[in-house]
Every structure is written in C-alpha cells, then in structure tokens.
Amino acid sequence: MSETITHNQMEHIHTEHVHRDDFGAKIGMWLFLFTELLLFGGLFLLYMAYRLQYSHEFHIGARELNIGIGTFNTIILLTSSMTMALSIAAMQRSRKGLSLFLLASTIALAFGFLVNKFFEWSAKFGHGLYPGSETLLGKPRGEYLFYGMYYAMTGLHAIHVIIGMIILTFMFVFIVRNSITSTNYIKLENSGLYWHLVDLIWIFLFPLFYLMR
Amino acid sequence: MSENTGTMPYISFLHAESKHKGIFKWILSTDHKRIGIMYMMGMLGFLLVGITFGFLMKLEMLTPGKTLMDAQTYNALFTLHGVIMIFLFIIPGLSAVFGNFMLPIQIGARDVAFPRLNLLSWWLYVIGGILAISSLFLQGGPIDTGWTFYVPYSLRTGTNVSLPLFAAFILGFSSILTGINFVTTVHRLRAPGMDFFKMPLFVWAVYSTAWIQVIATPVIGITIILVIVERIFSLGIFDPALGGDPLLFQHLFWIYSHPAVYIMILPAMGAVSEIIPTFAKRTIFGYKAIAYSSLAIAFIGYFVWAHHMFTSGISDTSRFIFSLLTFLVAIPSGVKVFNWVATLYKGSITPGVPLLFVMMFIFLFSIGGLTGLVLGSLATDVHLTDTYFVVAHFHYVMFGGTVMIFFASLHYWLPKMFGRMYNEKVARWSVGLIFVGFNMLYFTMFILGYEGQPRRYWDYLPQFQTLHVISTVGSWILISGILLMIGNLHRGMKRGPLAGNNPWGGKTLEWTIPSPPPVHNFDEIPVITHGPYNYGDEEVK
Numbered sequence A: 001m002s003e004t005i006t007h008n009q010m011e012h013i014h015t016e017h018v019h020r021d022d023f024g025a026k027i028g029m030w031l032f033l034f035t036e037l038l039l040f041g042g043l044f045l046l047y048m049a050y051r052l053q054y055s056h057e058f059h060i061g062a063r064e065l066n067i068g069i070g071t072f073n074t075i076i077l078l079t080s081s082m083t084m085a086l087s088i089a090a091m092q093r094s095r096k097g098l099s100l101f102l103l104a105s106t107i108a109l110a111f112g113f114l115v116n117k118f119f120e121w122s123a124k125f126g127h128g129l130y131p132g133s134e135t136l137l138g139k140p141r142g143e144y145l146f147y148g149m150y151y152a153m154t155g156l157h158a159i160h161v162i163i164g165m166i167i168l169t170f171m172f173v174f175i176v177r178n179s180i181t182s183t184n185y186i187k188l189e190n191s192g193l194y195w196h197l198v199d200l201i202w203i204f205l206f207p208l209f210y211l212m213r
Numbered sequence B: 001m002s003e004n005t006g007t008m009p010y011i012s013f014l015h016a017e018s019k020h021k022g023i024f025k026w027i028l029s030t031d032h033k034r035i036g037i038m039y040m041m042g043m044l045g046f047l048l049v050g051i052t053f054g055f056l057m058k059l060e061m062l063t064p065g066k067t068l069m070d071a072q073t074y075n076a077l078f079t080l081h082g083v084i085m086i087f088l089f090i091i092p093g094l095s096a097v098f099g100n101f102m103l104p105i106q107i108g109a110r111d112v113a114f115p116r117l118n119l120l121s122w123w124l125y126v127i128g129g130i131l132a133i134s135s136l137f138l139q140g141g142p143i144d145t146g147w148t149f150y151v152p153y154s155l156r157t158g159t160n161v162s163l164p165l166f167a168a169f170i171l172g173f174s175s176i177l178t179g180i181n182f183v184t185t186v187h188r189l190r191a192p193g194m195d196f197f198k199m200p201l202f203v204w205a206v207y208s209t210a211w212i213q214v215i216a217t218p219v220i221g222i223t224i225i226l227v228i229v230e231r232i233f234s235l236g237i238f239d240p241a242l243g244g245d246p247l248l249f250q251h252l253f254w255i256y257s258h259p260a261v262y263i264m265i266l267p268a269m270g271a272v273s274e275i276i277p278t279f280a281k282r283t284i285f286g287y288k289a290i291a292y293s294s295l296a297i298a299f300i301g302y303f304v305w306a307h308h309m310f311t312s313g314i315s316d317t318s319r320f321i322f323s324l325l326t327f328l329v330a331i332p333s334g335v336k337v338f339n340w341v342a343t344l345y346k347g348s349i350t351p352g353v354p355l356l357f358v359m360m361f362i363f364l365f366s367i368g369g370l371t372g373l374v375l376g377s378l379a380t381d382v383h384l385t386d387t388y389f390v391v392a393h394f395h396y397v398m399f400g401g402t403v404m405i406f407f408a409s410l411h412y413w414l415p416k417m418f419g420r421m422y423n424e425k426v427a428r429w430s431v432g433l434i435f436v437g438f439n440m441l442y443f444t445m446f447i448l449g450y451e452g453q454p455r456r457y458w459d460y461l462p463q464f465q466t467l468h469v470i471s472t473v474g475s476w477i478l479i480s481g482i483l484l485m486i487g488n489l490h491r492g493m494k495r496g497p498l499a500g501n502n503p504w505g506g507k508t509l510e511w512t513i514p515s516p517p518p519v520h521n522f523d524e525i526p527v528i529t530h531g532p533y534n535y536g537d538e539e540v541k
C-alpha cells in the first residue's frame, strides 16, 4: 500500500505537532487483536454448538485428518513465533543483520506452513472430501458440518497467515531502509504481536480438529 | 475561559493548505475535523438516498394493490432502505461526524491517536457505500432479503446478496477502526488535568460506543463472511438442508445487531447531555449517573439479543430470561431522561433550535421506548411481531431518537464547524414540519400494526387505506421539513451571518477556541481545573 508516502507524512506530522506514542500504538494493537479473537470467537461458538449436536459424527470426521501434518505444522508455527520474538530482541540490541535473518526465517516458516496446508487440503480434495462433493453429500449431516467447520476455520486461519506474511515482508523492507531501528521498533513489535495471535489461534484449532477424536 | 484569540489572525482548518491540490486537500487529509465533515457529507448523501426509497415505498402504499411498482421492487426497496439507513447512515452516526470533529477538541487534544487510521476508516466507509449502491445495477437485481439477511432465504435467493454483504463487512471494519482510534485517543490524549470525570458527557458516550464497536462488530463480520462463503461453497454451516442451523445465524446476527442499537443511540444521548446544560445554563444534573448509565447500557445491551427471536422457536426459559433482561435496559435509559429533565428544572432556558430538537427527541424517544416494552413482553410480542407496530417502534427510536439528535447536533455545532449561523426562523419552521410529518407518518403505523398490517408487504386490505393515506401524506410533510432544514443549514454554512466563537455560551473546550477552529485546535494545550459544565458562577450571580 502507500506505506512510503504515509511514512513521510508521519515524519511531517511528527515534526509538526504529534509526539510519538509507542504506548498508544500498543493499546491500539491490543484492541485490534481483541477484535480478531472475537472474529474467530464466532466460529468457535458455532463449532461448540455443532460439536454438542453431532458429537459422534465429529469424532468420525476427526479420524480422517492427518495428525502427522497437523503436528508438524504446529511445530513450524511455534518455531516461527520464537524466531519472531528473537528478531525483535535482536533489533533492540541493534543487531540489524541478525534481526533481518530471523525475520526472514519467520516468513519462510510461515510459507512452509502454507505448503503443508496445501498438500493436506489437496489430499482431502483428492478423496472427494470437499464441500458440495458427492462423497460428502453421501455422508451423515454431522460429518458434512465437520468438514464445513474445518474448511471455514483453517481457511480463515490460513488467510491470516498470508496477511501475516505480507505484514512481515513490509517490516523486512522497513528494517532494510532503517525506518525501524533499535530506538524505534514499535511497528516490528506490533507485527510480532499479530504473528503470535496467528500462532495462538492455531494452538486452539489443532486440538479441536486433529486431537479430539 | 475568556474568548481569547477571537481577533487574532489564524488559519482555519477549512482553508489550510497541504501538499495536495483541489479535492485531494480533503480526501487525503488526516485532520480529524476535515474527516468529520467528510463523513457528514457522505452520510447526508446516503440519508437522502434512503429517504427517497422510503418516499417511494410510502407512495406505493397509497392505494391497495399495485400503485406504482411490483412486489419484487418493493422488496428491494425496503432492503436497500434498511441497509443504507443502518450501515451507511446511523451506525457511523454521530460518532463519525461529531465524535471525529469534537472529541479531540473536547478533551484538549490536537487530533485523534491515529490520524492516518482515521482517514483509512473514512475511505473504507466510502468504498463500502459504493459497493452497496453498485449492487443495485448488477445482474440478478438488487438484494431482497431485508436488512437482516436471514438464512436460508439469503442463501437461496438469486438476487445480488454477496456484494451488499461484503459492503457491510467493509463498513464494519471501518467502524472497528474508528472504535479502536477513539478508545486509544481518550486514554492517551486527554489534556493535563482532564481526568475521566472531568470529561464532557459527549466524550463519555462516544467512548462507551467505541468499546461496543470494538467488541460487537467482529461477530457480525464473521457471520456475514460465512453467509458469503456458504453461498459460494455450500459449507452447510447455516444451511438446514446440509445439517446447519439457521437459528445460529440469528443468534450471531443479533449478538451484534442489538448492541448496534446502542452504537446508534449512545452518542446521541451524549449530545443531548451537551445541549441541555448549554441551553438551560445549568450544570448537568447527575453527571456521574449519566456517565455510568452509558456504561451500564453498553453492558446490559450485550445480554438481550434474543428478544429479536421470541417467535423463532427458542426455548421458553430463554425467552423468559431475555424478556426480563430487556426490561432492565429501561432502567439506565430512564436514569438519563430523569437527569436531563432535572437539569432543565429551574434553569434559565433559551429555546434555541437545538433544544427544540432535543425536546422532540425526548417526546418521540419515550414513545419508542415504551412501545419497546410492549414488544419486549412475550405475550404482546407474539401478536405484534413482524407487523407495522415494529416498523413504527424502530422508526420512533432510531429516527425519532438518534436522527433527531443528529439534526440537533448539526444546528448546535454548525457555528463551530463553519463559523456561521443558520437562519433561526426557517429552522423553526423545519422543526415544526418534521414534528407533524413524523407523527403522521409513524403513529398511524402503530395502529395499523396493532390491527394486523404485516411489515414488508407491498399490499394491504382495503380497510387499512385511510391510515395508510394519512401516513403517506405525513411522509411528504416530513420530507419537506428535512429538505428545508438541509437547505437552511447549507445556506447558513455558506452565507450565514458570522457566529463568533461561542454563540450559545457553551462551557466545554470547543467553545474556547475560534470558529472555525484553527488547524491544530489549540495554540497551547489547556490545563483543566474544573468539570465540563461549570455554570456555577452565573448561578451565584
């Protein structure tokens, strides 16, 4: 987007009258994360309602999912959260190169997550397990819904991973251009918070879909 | 607190230059005052579109059977009327216009916490508006589900549902960003000495509203997205044919949309708490009670949503509980009304036009509130739900409540925003026309509904015609009143007499700076030593 223009504007305002308020920026970010949680909250509510209504079918549905890929992806995301946190720490200690490397690793791990997700979904599609398919329509309604919830929730999560990657890429550019520095790294910190949220949501999705069988 | 800087030359925000040219000076401006005015322009535009649709609907109802359109067109009209009025006009509402313009000034700040985010909110608002309107012209025809988008019909209809739904999602996003901005602004940018209980009540109201925007809106966001996805991929989540439960849609929809009525009304109540002390020249009675009642309304408002579902097939226990909780909301609302009236008591009242609108508000809103209790009781609701009684009720609260105060605020703050005054006499005429027209248009609907006229019908039994004709004529009077008012305001803003810094003798901070305000509001950030409405000195004299 217009990040470069806006950055200049920021400087411009900055010199004019607005003081930098890192704490305020953090309040804003936390409020935003809160709304993200509520966005997923609606889906968790639906999941709960249908799990209660169709508990048997949800059990059967969960058996079809591949725990191996799920676990692997969980490890990938947890690691990426760690590299993210380390990248901020490196920036605080003025180690720009290290910070960039760690940030790039985070993005790479996120990409790895998506690649896994892609193979997982394609395998499901290959077995005809997608909404509206003959196979699924032939199954009991509870199992149909299990897959409906599965695709809705992991799909929305995957979109968040993609958004996260875009944000982190911007941060990478900002660091390269020195607009994120060891004294002014609130953007990086806030992006980190966002990334942890993406991770956190997965931590809930994983047991709900893969482990509760 | 003297009227300083009045004669000193300064650059007003209206004339400030920036690096952009022409219209870009405005649509790329991050000045909260300009953004407030841009919201005002957008919202008044959409209001006029919405009113046009309302006018056409009432025209159709002049005679039984077909008068000028077929049933499908009527369906599209009430849907778009509802969508525009709700999502494009009344939800951004007073927060977006006067919250943006006045909140930073009233707390002694130079802008909101995130000015660029603020501009983004406005852009999202405009994009959402364009998407909603453009769905009118696309293949398949305009959406016909009603503004509530109930499944399964919204999954099955061939009309353009996804685009207006996506528009509503974007508008919700805009609303969330505004909410985040205002909460942070109030926490971070209050002038020195302005603790929470020295804030004007309008700020309290916008602050409570901002919290509701943040907490409630994501829920409708995900609901809307699910309907769109469901239409494309048939996930089954809301589709009874695939095992889903349509009632869950209704729950999620109203978990947002009931609190949304407080997003609509709270800022209006805040503005009332500004206008009354100014025109009664008295300190507001029960400052803390009013401030806390905003929070109480915001809180209880979360637990009443299922009163929209009394006839949808939920259990008797939940119906009983939700009915009871609904009655509880009346308490904090009553607290406010009594405090306002008590403020007026023994005040030295100037019946300026803003105060006239406030009086009209108290009258209309009380009718709306009391009929709300009729609908909140289970037995009567079964008879009245989905009739014109409901249509009358929500127009009395939303239109008679929020929109009247929107009009009041336009008159109250116009001299501050543009430095010029409207014509008092014309304004009084418009108040009169609006009052008469409004009651003709909607009071008849209470009777019609009670007698059995269902809502969202383009046709009716011949015995209802007399009342329908009165109602339709009322719509003409009301609309002429509104047009007269807008014309008068427009003229005042362009060519009215200069208003001076403080035409009403207001005490809050916006009245201490020049009109129209300078770009950075305050040369020096004020230090606050007393509450917002200290008319004490005058009272002693």
Ligand code: HEM
Pocket: B051, B054, B055, B057, B058, B078, B079, B081, B082, B083, B085, B086, B089, B090, B145, B146, B147, B148, B391, B395, B398, B399, B403, B454, B455, B456, B457, B475, B478, B479
């Ligand atoms: C001159 C102004 C207005 C007129 C003539 C008007 C008229 C109407 C009419 C005739 C209906 C449909 C009744 C039915 O058949 O069910 C309606 C529905 C509605 N109106 Fe208005 N109205 C006006 C202003 C407003 C305002 C200011 C608001 C909100 C701020 C509003 C919100 C609504 C809503 C939400 C609906 C329900 C739509 C639905 O059923 O989905 N109206 N109005």
Ligand SMILES: [Cu+2]
Pocket: B257, B258, B261, B304, B305, B307, B308
């Ligand atoms: Cu409600």
